[in-house]
Amino acid sequence: MSSETQQILTTDGIPLSVSLKKAERKNKIKAFLLVVPLLLFLIITYILPIGDMFMRSIDDKMVTNMLPKTFTAMEKWDGKEMPPEEVFAGFYTDFKILVKNKEHGKLAQRLNKEKNGFNSIIKKLFRQVQRNKIDEGQSIKEQIMKVHKRWRDVEYWQAIKRTAPPYTTAKYLKGVDMYYGPDGNILQVEEDRRIHRILWLRTLEIAFFVTLFSFLMGYPIAHLLATLPMKYSNLLMICVLLPFWTSLLVRTASWMILLQQQGIVNDFFVMIGLVADDNRPEMMYNKVGTYVAMTQILLPFMVLPLYSVMKTISPSLMRAGKSLGGTPFVAFWKIYFPLTIPGIGAGCLLVFILAIGYYITPALVGGASGTLISNQIAYHMKTTLDWSFASAMGLMLLTGVLVVYWVYNKLVGVDNIKLG
Amino acid sequence: MSKNQEFVKFDKVDKSYDGKVLVVKDLNLDIAEGEFITMLGPSGSGKTTCLMMLAGFETPTNGEIYLDANPISNIPPHKRGIGMVFQNYALFPHMTVYENLAFPLKVRKISKEDIDKKVDKALSMVSLSGFENRMPAQLSGGQQQRVAVARALVFDPTVVLMDEPLGALDKNLRESMQYEIKHIHENIGVTVVYVTHDQSEALTMSNRIAVFNDGKVQQLSSPDKLYEEPVNSFVAEFIGENNTFGGEIIDLSNGTCKVQLSHGEIFANPISVKSKGDKTTVSIRPERALINPENKMDNNHSGTIEEVIYHGDHTRVRLNILGNSEFILKVPNSSKNLDIKLGNKINIGWNSQDARALDPK
Numbered sequence: 001m002s003s004e005t006q007q008i009l010t011t012d013g014i015p016l017s018v019s020l021k022k023a024e025r026k027n028k029i030k031a032f033l034l035v036v037p038l039l040l041f042l043i044i045t046y047i048l049p050i051g052d053m054f055m056r057s058i059d060d061k062m063v064t065n066m067l068p069k070t071f072t073a074m075e076k077w078d079g080k081e082m083p084p085e086e087v088f089a090g091f092y093t094d095f096k097i098l099v100k101n102k103e104h105g106k107l108a109q110r111l112n113k114e115k116n117g118f119n120s121i122i123k124k125l126f127r128q129v130q131r132n133k134i135d136e137g138q139s140i141k142e143q144i145m146k147v148h149k150r151w152r153d154v155e156y157w158q159a160i161k162r163t164a165p166p167y168t169t170a171k172y173l174k175g176v177d178m179y180y181g182p183d184g185n186i187l188q189v190e191e192d193r194r195i196h197r198i199l200w201l202r203t204l205e206i207a208f209f210v211t212l213f214s215f216l217m218g219y220p221i222a223h224l225l226a227t228l229p230m231k232y233s234n235l236l237m238i239c240v241l242l243p244f245w246t247s248l249l250v251r252t253a254s255w256m257i258l259l260q261q262q263g264i265v266n267d268f269f270v271m272i273g274l275v276a277d278d279n280r281p282e283m284m285y286n287k288v289g290t291y292v293a294m295t296q297i298l299l300p301f302m303v304l305p306l307y308s309v310m311k312t313i314s315p316s317l318m319r320a321g322k323s324l325g326g327t328p329f330v331a332f333w334k335i336y337f338p339l340t341i342p343g344i345g346a347g348c349l350l351v352f353i354l355a356i357g358y359y360i361t362p363a364l365v366g367g368a369s370g371t372l373i374s375n376q377i378a379y380h381m382k383t384t385l386d387w388s389f390a391s392a393m394g395l396m397l398l399t400g401v402l403v404v405y406w407v408y409n410k411l412v413g414v415d416n417i418k419l420g
Numbered sequence: 421m422s423k424n425q426e427f428v429k430f431d432k433v434d435k436s437y438d439g440k441v442l443v444v445k446d447l448n449l450d451i452a453e454g455e456f457i458t459m460l461g462p463s464g465s466g467k468t469t470c471l472m473m474l475a476g477f478e479t480p481t482n483g484e485i486y487l488d489a490n491p492i493s494n495i496p497p498h499k500r501g502i503g504m505v506f507q508n509y510a511l512f513p514h515m516t517v518y519e520n521l522a523f524p525l526k527v528r529k530i531s532k533e534d535i536d537k538k539v540d541k542a543l544s545m546v547s548l549s550g551f552e553n554r555m556p557a558q559l560s561g562g563q564q565q566r567v568a569v570a571r572a573l574v575f576d577p578t579v580v581l582m583d584e585p586l587g588a589l590d591k592n593l594r595e596s597m598q599y600e601i602k603h604i605h606e607n608i609g610v611t612v613v614y615v616t617h618d619q620s621e622a623l624t625m626s627n628r629i630a631v632f633n634d635g636k637v638q639q640l641s642s643p644d645k646l647y648e649e650p651v652n653s654f655v656a657e658f659i660g661e662n663n664t665f666g667g668e669i670i671d672l673s674n675g676t677c678k679v680q681l682s683h684g685e686i687f688a689n690p691i692s693v694k695s696k697g698d699k700t701t702v703s704i705r706p707e708r709a710l711i712n713p714e715n716k717m718d719n720n721h722s723g724t725i726e727e728v729i730y731h732g733d734h735t736r737v738r739l740n741i742l743g744n745s746e747f748i749l750k751v752p753n754s755s756k757n758l759d760i761k762l763g764n765k766i767n768i769g770w771n772s773q774d775a776r777a778l779d780p781k
């Protein structure tokens with residue numbers, strides 16, 4: 001037999017490797033076609049909305065589209081002294097079109113957000129334009145500057161110039177209580193108005209503690225589930241899963257019934273003499289309520305991954321640890337615990353990520369000191385209608401979750417996650 | 421050197437899990453120091469329960485277990501200093517081989533150098549030097565098994581328990597591991613209590629075998645005695661192959677008895693029969709019955725060959741003889757035995773000494 005490798009041919013003379021590749025390609029295409037519906041679904045329901053959210057959060061085209069001639073003229077302006085005649089002329093031309101289309105109100109609103117005081121001077125200008133008081137034959141700069149003294153203030157023109165770029169990161173700065181100053185530098189808002197930073201920190205804090213509490217409570221439960229005989233563990237499993245089958249609203253509402261000042265828990269405390277009847281502690285509409293309700297609701301997400309990992313750990317490992325001379329604690333800490341880390345990782349990641357974006361429960365039982373960043377997002381979606389700000393905060397939340405995931409990957413390794 | 425004959429002592433031990441059924445009944449068992457003793461029995465016979473009581477994972481319901489004359493029922497497993505090899509090896513999957521072996525030493529607060537030395541020695545004992553940094557999952561079944569043995573021995577325990585350690589290995593590996601474990605035992609002289617349901621494993625490895633059935637030790641003796649001289653029909657049945665005749669004693673004298681079968685009479689060695697009229701089961705090992713015996717034997721009967729199975733080194737022949745159609749003969753593969761054909765009638769004989777009249781089934 002010769003040792004050299006000969007090219008193997010199929011019966012019809014094509015090299016075997018070529019024909020094999022062909023056959024495999026067909027299979028690959030078939031396999032891909034099977035995944036296509038899911039892929040499309042994911043793109044349409046997940047990737048596109050996130051992309052749209054991102055565009056919305058940085059979109060600032062409104063003024064750019066309203067004042068095209070102004071911004072063209074402003075390109076030559078150094079932005080330090082009063083703008084030249086061309087800028088005023090361009091602004092006047094743009095403004096006339098806005099007046100015709102009745103869009104000057106939007107401009108006023110948007111510019112007023114950039115700098116207070118625009119509302120009234122644009123209204124004034126609007127009246128002048130409507131009455132045809134501006135003579136196009138003479139210097140438009142002089143005439144506009146006469147309309148109101150603020151039109152003579154260079155800061156207002158600088159503000160207009162700042163709205164020129166079609167995209168802005170201002171919403172993101174606002175999400176961390178910062179804003180662009182008059183020179184384009186980043187400034188902090190006054191100390192008593194830094195609401196978002198408090199919310200971010202509180203969200204992280206509550207997510208962290210809810211994860212911790214879920215872990216502390218879920219670990220023994222999962223261990224019990226994994227070691228009890230089948231007939232008991234099934235019953236216990238149903239108890240753990242019961243919250244899954246109950247509506248979130250019902251669960252939260254029942255916590256409200258339990259935790260309110262005249263509620264069952266307080267009644268019980270009074271009954272056993274732990275607190276005085278006229279001094280019932282506030283357990284709802286604050287952090288306590290949020291902790292209790294969220295921990296209870298998220299507990300199954302901790303128990304299930306832990307359980308599935310613990311189920312695979314052979315009881316003989318603990319026995320081996322003990323027979324080799326380890327005390328029960330050493331056997332647990334050196335053998336059992338390290339083997340449950342994949343489950344701990346999965347459970348904690350799951351609970352933390354869910355908790356960081358939790359909405360209904362904190363909204364209902366959280367009160368003023370228990371609301372989270374997601375409530376703020378909902379507020380901007382529904383009440384102020386500042387969707388771009390809501391989008392920006394949503395994306396910041398998403399980024400935060402990705403950072404958590406990345407850190408987790410560095411520390412534990414995503415391969416070590418076991419969801420069941 | 422006198423060895424402690426009661427190094428491990430089970431003293432009237434009972435065990436019940438549910439308070440209704442006794443899994444182990446009135447167990448008395450002495451194990452000598454340095455002995456290799458095997459607990460053999462079908463599943464559910466209580467042998468693993470005994471091992472678990474000795475290891476400390478179960479407590480006796482009644483009675484006491486002594487280790488070197490000290491009662492140990494109230495000592496938790498980690499203070500007993502008994503090494504154990506588990507059925508599925510129970511290697512710690514998140515630790516390397518080295519860490520697995522170092523675990524019992526670390527919990528005993530032994531210095532790093534001594535740990536290194538002991539681990540080295542233990543690994544070379546099971547010829548696995550150089551595997552220190554492998555994870556258990558990277559080892560074959562046989563290697564994992566050897567690591568488990570090394571780990572159970574590395575902290576120099578006085579007793580090592582092995583709970584069907586070779587159950588998961590294939591036949592060839594199992595046989596070579598049997599010798600390996602036996603040699604390790606001979607070299608270091610540790611007391612080994614071995615649990616298995618595989619009789620050939622028990623016969624090749626042990627000094628003594630305790631045959632368990634129904635929560636009781638049926639017979640405790642050396643492998644050859646167990647095979648040659650079973651004391652009851654369960655042991656005869658369980659160890660090795662066995663031809664049986666059920667019948668009634670019609671004569672009992674001078675160390676032999678006459679047994680009336682449904683078709684004919686045979687002479688047998690009375691073991692557990694006391695008097696005339698007793699029911700009995702007569703047990704004869706297949707290799708004790710010879711075809712066309714040259715010497716005169718006191719049992720001589722003819723039977724019809726019903727089945728011939730070729731086994732390479734020997735041929736198994738199933739005969740219908742004296743009304744028993746399950747009578748097995750082992751015929752060595754030599755040219756002398758050429759008349760073995762299906763349907764032939766042949767003469768076979770055996771000594772009454774080898775036909776043991778035991779308790780009726």
